[in-house]
Each structure stands twice: as structure tokens, then as C-alpha cells.
Amino acid sequence: MPIIMDYDLIAERAYEDDIFPYKRYQSGVKEADKAVYKGVEGKNYPVLLLEDNLVNQDGYGLKKGFYMLAPDQDKDFLIFYQSGEIKAKIPIISVEQIEKKHKKISKFRKKKIKQKGILEEEYIFSKAQIFYNKEEDNYLVIWEYKNTKIKAVIKF
Numbered sequence: 001m002p003i004i005m006d007y008d009l010i011a012e013r014a015y016e017d018d019i020f021p022y023k024r025y026q027s028g029v030k031e032a033d034k035a036v037y038k039g040v041e042g043k044n045y046p047v048l049l050l051e052d053n054l055v056n057q058d059g060y061g062l063k064k065g066f067y068m069l070a071p072d073q074d075k076d077f078l079i080f081y082q083s084g085e086i087k088a089k090i091p092i093i094s095v096e097q098i099e100k101k102h103k104k105i106s107k108f109r110k111k112k113i114k115q116k117g118i119l120e121e122e123y124i125f126s127k128a129q130i131f132y133n134k135e136e137d138n139y140l141v142i143w144e145y146k147n148t149k150i151k152a153v154i155k156f
Contacts, residue, residue, distance in 0.1 A: 045070045045145060046128035048080075054139065056156045062088055069128050069143050071150060078143060078152040088154075090141065096149040130154075 048067045055061035068081040075095050080088040105113075127144045139154040 044126055046126040046143060048128040048130060048141070050130070054154060054156075061156065062154075069141070071143070075150070078141060078150060090152045090154050092150055092152045094151045098144075098147055098149050 045068050048069055050062055050064045050067065053061065053063050055063070062080065065082060067087065070079050070081065071077070071092065072079060072089075075092055077089040078092055079086055080090070125144065125146065127142075129142045131140045131142070132138075133140055137155070141152045141154065143150040143152065
């Protein structure tokens with residue numbers, strides 16, 4: 001039986017731009033699609049700057065950099081976030097409710113704030129500090145947000 005060769009049916013090489021009028025979206029997840037913060041969102045929790053590495057002999061611990069600190073729901077641990085990822089959890093030793101005294105604002109300042117449309121709620125007091133305790137050979141982290149003061153300990 002003879003084989004008939006029809007050269008009109010042979011496929012030609014086609015380019016993507018010839019077939020699709022618009023550029024196609026690549027499959028998979030791109031870096032731009034990932035969320036910046038996967039952890040706590042929408043809060044103005046304090047940021048702690050570590051100027052030195054806090055690591056043990058094996059090299060495990062916290063590297064120098066900026067960390068957002070937030071307590072967990074039960075207030076058992078203080079969590080260190082960096083770029084939305086959890087880097088460390090340290091135990092909380094005390095939780096206090098403190099009373100903040102509001103500064104008196106002059107009439108001129110109130111008028112300026114009103115004109116800008118800034119609410120006083122946006123001026124939330126938040127602070128994070130770390131201290132080294134030589135006697136007990138540990139680091140004390142003091143975290144303050146609104147009217148809550150939390151103390152936590154890092155021990156190597």
C-alpha cells in the first residue's frame with residue numbers, strides 16, 4: 001500500500017506572539033504574588049533593632065536586624081517576626097496593665113490635627129527594648145503597646 005505524503009499537513013513552527021494577542025500570565029507563584037507579611041497584620045506593633053547577633057555556640061538564634069514583636073493570643077510567648085515569618089518565640093515572665101498619662105494639647109495643635117484629619121487613636125504608644133542581665137546571664141525584652149507592658153526572657 002503506497003503512502004501518500006501531503007506536505008500541507010506538516011506543522012509549522014508558531015511563536016507565542018502570533019497565536020495569542022495578549023501576553024499570557026505565567027503559571028505558578030511569582031515573587032510579586034506572595035504576601036509581604038504572613039503573620040500579624042494590621043497592627044502597629046513595635047519594631048526591635050538587634051545590633052548584634054544573639055546566637056548560641058551552635059550558631060542558632062537571632063541574627064542582627066529588625067524584628068516586629070507581638071505576643072500570642074494567650075500571652076504565653078513573645079513572637080519575633082522578620083519579613084512576616086516567625087523567627088523566634090520567647091517565654092513571657094510578666095504582663096502588666098499600665099496607665100498612660102495623656103499630654104495636654106494646645107488649642108493651636110488640636111486645630112492643626114483636625115485640619116490634617118489625623119485621629120488621636122493613630123498616635124499609639126509602642127516601644128520595644130532589649131537589655132543584657134549579667135547576673136543571670138540572659139536578655140530581658142521589654143515590650144510596650146498601648147497600655148500593656150510585657151517582659152520576656154531570652155536565655156542561651
